[in-house]
Amino acid sequence: MSYLDDLSTELAAVGIAGSRKRRILAEVDDHLRESGDAAGFGSPSLVAQRFADELASTGARKAGIGTFLALVPAGLLYVVLFAFSGPSPDIASAHTFAIGLPAAALMLLAPQVALAAALLGVLRVRARRGDPVLPAAEVRVLRRRAAVAVSAGAIALAAAATYALEYRAGLPSWWVTTALAAAGVALVPLAAAAAALRATSRLEPRAAGTAGEISDDLGVGASPWRVCLVAAAVIAIAALVAGGPDEGPRNAVAEFVAVCAGFAVLGRFLGLRR
Amino acid sequence: MRAETLKGHLDFLLLATVAGEPAHGYRIIEELKRRSAGAFDLPEGTVYPALHRLEASGLLASAWAKDTARRRRVYRLTARGRRALASQRREWRGFTNAVDAVVA
Numbered sequence: 001m002s003y004l005d006d007l008s009t010e011l012a013a014v015g016i017a018g019s020r021k022r023r024i025l026a027e028v029d030d031h032l033r034e035s036g037d038a039a040g041f042g043s044p045s046l047v048a049q050r051f052a053d054e055l056a057s058t059g060a061r062k063a064g065i066g067t068f069l070a071l072v073p074a075g076l077l078y079v080v081l082f083a084f085s086g087p088s089p090d091i092a093s094a095h096t097f098a099i100g101l102p103a104a105a106l107m108l109l110a111p112q113v114a115l116a117a118a119l120l121g122v123l124r125v126r127a128r129r130g131d132p133v134l135p136a137a138e139v140r141v142l143r144r145r146a147a148v149a150v151s152a153g154a155i156a157l158a159a160a161a162t163y164a165l166e167y168r169a170g171l172p173s174w175w176v177t178t179a180l181a182a183a184g185v186a187l188v189p190l191a192a193a194a195a196a197l198r199a200t201s202r203l204e205p206r207a208a209g210t211a212g213e214i215s216d217d218l219g220v221g222a223s224p225w226r227v228c229l230v231a232a233a234v235i236a237i238a239a240l241v242a243g244g245p246d247e248g249p250r251n252a253v254a255e256f257v258a259v260c261a262g263f264a265v266l267g268r269f270l271g272l273r274r
Numbered sequence: 275m276r277a278e279t280l281k282g283h284l285d286f287l288l289l290a291t292v293a294g295e296p297a298h299g300y301r302i303i304e305e306l307k308r309r310s311a312g313a314f315d316l317p318e319g320t321v322y323p324a325l326h327r328l329e330a331s332g333l334l335a336s337a338w339a340k341d342t343a344r345r346r347r348v349y350r351l352t353a354r355g356r357r358a359l360a361s362q363r364r365e366w367r368g369f370t371n372a373v374d375a376v377v378a
């Protein structure tokens with residue numbers, strides 16, 4: 001087997017295929033014809049791995065930023081829907097209660113998860129902006145954050161559309177129409193972000209090093225759990241103020257527990273703690 | 275020069291090499307070697323992945339050359355790459371001036 005055959009096999013093994021692979025092989029072929037020294041180019045497996053490490057780093061950064069931008073239309077939809085929703089219909093008035101209630105719950109929960117995951121992705125990209133090549137562990141974290149953000153964003157849009165259908169009897173008709181149409185439109189950039197994430201996730205980087213944690217994202221020296229407790233307290237206070245004397249204390253406790261539980265369950269998966 | 279020493283400056287060196295005129299991979303490597311009087315004799319397999327990454331980051335652009343017998347990818351600096359290079363040059367000069375002031 002020639003050097004190019006070996007390189008072709010190794011590129012495929014690290015997830016590089018199609019036009020990218022053909023281009024790399026053409027460039028290396030041109031180089032080897034000039035230099036006449038295949039040994040000086042490096043072992044095919046090392047060269048292929050280097051391509052995977054470098055391209056996966058750029059792909060993961062783009063996924064982090066791209067996912068955040070793809071969520072902007074969904075975020076605008078939610079702002080419009082909540083700002084002009086008027087009084088909420090009775091939660092029991094759903095056409096099918098077993099569908100309406102989860103849709104209403106997801107309509108509140110999923111956007112928060114999407115926003116948090118997308119923001120964390122952008123923060124990690126920013127924290128690592130000085131590193132040309134990211135450790136494989138960091139690439140995984142960025143991919144996971146983007147995947148959670150895209151999935152939660154899609155669930156939020158589906159929940160908004162379902163809520164509009166289930167509670168249409170108690171909602172203004174313009175609100176129902178807007179929710180359905182805008183949810184469909186906002187899904188398009190999310191689908192594009194998901195496709196880009198899927199494409200870069202085929203690459204298999206192996207660069208050494210560890211992933212950061214939430215304190216690296218925020219540029220603070222505190223331990224991850226301390227950051228979690230402070231964030232949970234701030235969110236709980238906001239819920240307390242927003243909920244008023246009746247619902248405030250209950251909402252504050254629920255938010256505090258939800259943030260801490262989420263941190264405990266998803267902390268390692270999303271690179272919030274080691 | 276040890277590869278580790280160069281690692282942190284590879285992007286800067288590649289951008290600076292392409293800044294003069296568009297070039298293909300082999301020529302970039304040779305030009306680096308020539309300008310550094312042989313000090314920057316980079317492992318060839320490390321340069322191409324970095325060129326692809328710099329292109330994916332929008333700092334370089336590339337196209338197949340039309341005037342060559344075989345397929346040859348030629349890289350050129352983008353406007354964003356030019357700004358990044360200028361910024362890295364300023365940083366580098368500040369750093370070397372400071373080091374010179376200490377060790378001279």
